[in-house]
Amino acid sequence: MTWETVIGLETHVELATKTKIFCGCTTEFGGAPNTHCCPVCTGMPGALPVLNERVLEFAVKTGLALHGTVTRRCKFDRKNYFYPDLPKAYQISQLYLPIVRDGALEIPLAGGGTKAIRIRELHMEEDAGKLVHDPWIDQTRCDYNRCGVPLIEIVTEPDFRTAEEVIAYLEKLKSTLQYLGVSDCKMQEGSLRCDVNLSVRPAGSAELGARTEMKNLNSFKAVSRAIAYEARRQIELIEEGKRVVQETRRWDENKDATFSMRSKENAQDYRYFPDPDLPPLELSEAYLERLREQIPEMADEKAARYQARLGLPAYDAQMLTGQKALAGFFEAAVALGAPPKQAANWIMGEVLRRLSADGLEAKDMTLTPGALARLIALVQEGRINRNTAVRVFDAIFADGGDVDAYVAAHGLEQVSDAGLVEAAVERVLAANPKSVADYRAGKEKAFGFLVGQAMRELKGQAAPQAVHRALGAALKQP
Amino acid sequence: MELYELTALELGACLRRGEVSQEEVCAAARARIAAAQPENNAFLTLAEEIPPAPDLTASPLAGVPMAYKDNLCTRGVRTTCASKILGNFVPPYDAGAVERLSAAGAVPMGKLNMDEFAMGSTSETSFYGPVKNPWDLTRAPGGSSGGAAAAVAAGEIWYAIGSDTGGSIRQPAACCGVTGMKPTYGAVSRYGLIAYASSLDQIGPIARSAADCAAVLDVIRGRDRRDGTSLEAPAGSLLAGLTGDVRGLRIGLPAGCFGDGLDPASRRAVQGAAEVLRARGARVEACELPLADYAVPAYYIIACAEASSNLSRFDGVKYGRRAEHCRDLGELYCKTRTEGFGAEVKRRILLGTFVLSAGYYDAYYKKALQVKALIKDAFDRAFRQFDLLLTPVTPAAPPRLGESLGDPLRMYLSDVYTVPVNLAGLPALSMPCGFDGQGLPIGAQLIGPALGDAAVLNAAHAFQLETGYHKKRPKGGTAP
C-alpha cells in the first residue's frame, strides 16, 4: 500500500520589538538570568499587563501580508496551566478571537509550479521563560528573561504532503517576516520555532488519520528529519496492525527520534477565558489602511521587477531576493551606479562566498553598497583589474575602509600609460627570443606566455587588454 | 473634642493651621491603635517608623494618619492578603493608589486585616484571626475590608483604603457605621492591588464622611499607564463639587430591594434616608430594577472564575511560602497551595475552576457574562429615569462571629444589594443612616451611573449635612 503523509504546522515567531508584549522590559536575547524582568513579567501579585502597540502592528501587518482577514474586534484570553516557566500560571494568548484568520501563503514546488498553503489563524501571545537543570544541586533554575517576549503563532491547515513542502513554506514564511521587518527569524536563538502535526493515510483516502504533534523543532534540518522519522514510525505501526495514539511527541535531536511526552501533558483543560485586565481591541479601517501602506515589496514582487526592469536572469533575481538584506544591498549598489548584472555577479559570487566563509548573515555585514559600486566602477574604468578588485574586496569586507584609498595606499592602480606598457613588452621580447620565434612559427601558446611575462614585468598592474594590444603590435613588426 | 473625633479633613486643617503638631497626631493614632488592636484585630502590620513629616500643602489630607487594606502592595512593607500563602511577602513596588497617597502626604500607620484574598463578607477568613466589630465585639465587622472599617470606626485612623469586588468596602462600612465608597470601575488604578476578580475589583476609601471620601478620591483617581483598565478622571475636584444641593435630583428606590428579605429596622432606616433627601428637594420615587435576583449567582461565577486564574500564581516558586519536603514539582504545587490557602479560598478556586472547565464553560461562565450584560442593561434603563438609586447595603445586622462560616451560600446571599453594582461597574457609596434595636449601625447605599461618582458623593454629603449618624462612635472599650 502507498501512504500519504498529511502535515499541518504551528509556527511561533518572536517579534522584533524593543520591549516585551505587556511590559517595558527589553527583549534583547541573552543577558544574565532574570535581569530583563519586572513585576509584570515575573507575575508578581497586583502587576498588570498593558499591550505594546508595536506587537499589534506587527501581527496585523503579517496577517495582511499573508492575505488573511483581520479580526476587527478582538480580545486576549488566558490559557491556564501550571509550569515553572510560566510565572502567572496562565499564558496571555488568543483563543476565541485571534487577530487574523483565513490567510494563505504560496510556496514554490520542487517540480515547478506553486501551491497555496492555507493559514487557519494567526494570534498574538507571550513567550514563556527558560528552565535549566543544574545536575550539581539537582534543581531546575527558572530564568524569566524570555517571559513576555512577544510571539505570533501562525497555524496552517493540514495542507502539506511532504517535508520539502514544509521547508519551502518555512523559507517563504521566513522571507516574508524578514521583508516585513517583524522578526529576525533566528532559529538558533529560538525566534522561529515550529510544532509539526502529522498523520498518515492510505493514498487516495479522504479521511485523516490519528495525528501526533511534534514539539521542540529548532532547525529546518530537525523539521525534515522529524517528519521523515515520524511518518515512517506511524506507517510501521499501522502496517503492524497497531494504532497511532494521538499525543504530543518530543523530537530528540541527538537520538534522531521522537518520544512520547508524559500523558499528563496530553490531557489538558486550559480553561481559556477573556483576560479581564486587557481591554478589547477595535481596529478601524484607517488603521488597517495605514499598516497596509507600510507593507514593503515582497521577495516575489522584487524578483519579478529585477527580471523585467533590470534584465536579470530569473536565477539571479531569486538568489538576490532570498534574503531581504541582500536585495537591499543590491538595490543600493545599483542606485549608486553599479550595472545590475555586474552587481548581481559580485553579490552572488564574492559577497555570498565571504558571508558563508565568515558565518555571517547579510544583514550583519559591514561592507557598504557604495564600496561595491566603486569597486565595480574601477574595474570598468580599467583602473584595476578583476583579480586586484577581488583582493581589494576581501580587504574591505574584513576591515572596512575606502576603496580608492586602499587602492592608492597599496599602489594597485593599473598601468595605463601606453609608453610604460610598450617598454615592458619590448624588454620581454628581448629577453625571450625563443618564445618570439615559436609564436612566429605558429605556436599560439607562446603568446599567452609572453602576456604573462609582460604582466609580471608590470607587477600585475596593467590592463590585460593594453598588454594584449601592445604585444600584438610589437610581434607584427619584423 | 478629642482628635479622633475629627474628620480627616478637619484634622488636616488643624495641622495646616498649626493647632496640632504632626508628632501629636501620630502619637494619638498610635495610642488609639495600641488600645483597640487587642480588641478588634483590625491591623495585620503596624508601620515601624513614621515617615518624615509630609509637606502639609500637598493635599487637604496631608499629615493625616491612615492605613491600607493588606491587599494593596506597599514597597518594603509586608503585604499578606491575610493569607498564609503569601508568608512574609514584601513587595518591591507600591500600588498606584499608594504612590499617589504618598505624594499627597498620607501618613500610613500600617496594613489592615481582611478576609483572605478579599473573599468573604465578614472578615473572619483571615489567616491571622477575625476582625471584630467595634460596635459589638461579638459580631463581625462585615467584609472583606473589615479591618479598614473597624479601624476607622474605632478612631484608630482617620481614613483607610479598601477594595470592593462585590461589596467589600460598602458592607463593612455599613456594619461599622462609617462611610465607604466604591468608585466607578477604572476610576482608581488597580496596579499593585492583589487581584481577586480583576473585572470587578475596585479600590476606594473608607472614612468618616462623604467629604473625606471625596478628598481621598481626588488624590487616588485617574489614569495609570500601568493599568489598561484605568480611566482618565473627569475634570474638577470631587471635594470642591460638594454643594449639598440635591434639589430636583431624581432618586429611585428599587422596589425589589425592599422586600421580605430585608430586616425591618433596615427598611425603616433606608426609607428614612430617602425622606431626608426628599426634604432637601430631591424627587424620590419607587422604581423597578429587574434581574437583581440573578446578580448573586452571576457574580459568584464570574468572580470565582477569575479568582481561580488570578490565584494560580501563588505556587511557592517566586514569592511567599513554599511547603517543605516536596519530592517533586507536582507535590510542591499541591502541598504549597493546599497548606497555604484557607477553606473559603479553596472553595472559590474549585468553583471557579469548575465553571471554566471543559463542558461547563458555556453553561456557567458564558451564561454569567450574558446575565452581566442584562444587568448592566437594566441599570442603564433605570438611569434614563433616575439620577441615583437608593438601596440597603446588607439585608440585616452583621452576624455574630462564626455564625456564617458554616454556611457559605447564606453568606453569598447577603451580598444581594452590593454585587449588581460591581457587575455593572458603577459607583456606589454606603453611608450610616440609623441603628437597629441592638444599637448596631445600618447603612444606605447610593448608586450612580458610570462616572457619576460626583453625584453619588454630593447626595451623601447632602444627607450628612442634615444628619449625625456618621459622627456617632462606638462606645466600646476603645477609650485611649
Added chain:
Amino acid sequence: MKITEEMVDYVAALSRLALPEEEKADMAARLEQIVSYMDVLNTLDTGGVEPMSHVFPLKNVLREDRVIPSQARAELLAGAPEPDEAAFLVPRTVE
C-alpha cells in the same frame, strides 16, 4: 447539577489542590449546593445576548514600544522561597 467526588477530584487536580479523603464528600455537597443555586440562571433566556467580558467602554489601550529599566534582580528574588543568586529554583523539571 450533581457534583460527584470524581468531579471534585478533577477540578482539584486542575487547581493543584489536594483535598483529604474525608473532606471530599463535604466539598462535593457544598459545591453542589452552590452550583444548584447558580442553576437559577438557566431560567433566564439569554438567547442572542452578547457575553460581556468587559463592562467599561475602554478599547485599544496601548503602550509605546519604549524600554523601561528592569527591576533589580536582587529585589525580584528577595521574596522567593528558594532562590540562588540569579534564579528561582524548583525541583527537577527538565533534564
